[in-house]
Amino acid sequence: xxxxxxxxxxxxxxxxxxxxxxxxxxxxxxxxxxxxxxxxxxxxxxxxxxxxxxxxxxxxxxxxxxxxxxxxxxxxxxxxxxxxxxxxxxxxxxxxxxxxxxxxxxxxxxxxxxxxxxxxxxx
Numbered sequence: 001x002x003x004x005x006x007x008x009x010x011x012x013x014x015x016x017x018x019x020x021x022x023x024x025x026x027x028x029x030x031x032x033x034x035x036x037x038x039x040x041x042x043x044x045x046x047x048x049x050x051x052x053x054x055x056x057x058x059x060x061x062x063x064x065x066x067x068x069x070x071x072x073x074x075x076x077x078x079x080x081x082x083x084x085x086x087x088x089x090x091x092x093x094x095x096x097x098x099x100x101x102x103x104x105x106x107x108x109x110x111x112x113x114x115x116x117x118x119x120x121x122x123x
Contacts, residue, residue: 004043006116009071013054013122014063020047046116053113057122066113066120076103 005011005019023044030038054060067075077099081088086097110121 006043006046006118007068009068010075011066011068011115011120012063013057013060013066016047016050016054016066017061020044020051023047042116050113050115057111057113064122066115066122067110069112069119069121072107072121073099073103076106079106 005015023040026040027035027038027044035041057064077086077097080086080102086094088094107121110123112119112121114120
């Protein structure tokens, strides 16, 4: 079973770093024949690229949350609930809010990174 982070809705940058380190250690222990057939080579390449980009992000090493693009609307709603802008269990105004538009507005304050073919946003 793979420990891949790719396609998770949210990822902590510290988990990205730990996974990269684990795969680099695993790769270092492989003989040339095993290395040629190593199934995690693509994942490591994607993690290395993501970590390189992450080095330019403040607090990358201390931990930032990456939110997958497909989950950003849910994230916006949860954030609004967490900070008390709306009540989680209130039918009104929850059922009147255009969460797609709210997420689009919130996303303006976020930057994006690519993890392979998946876009993640971070603040």
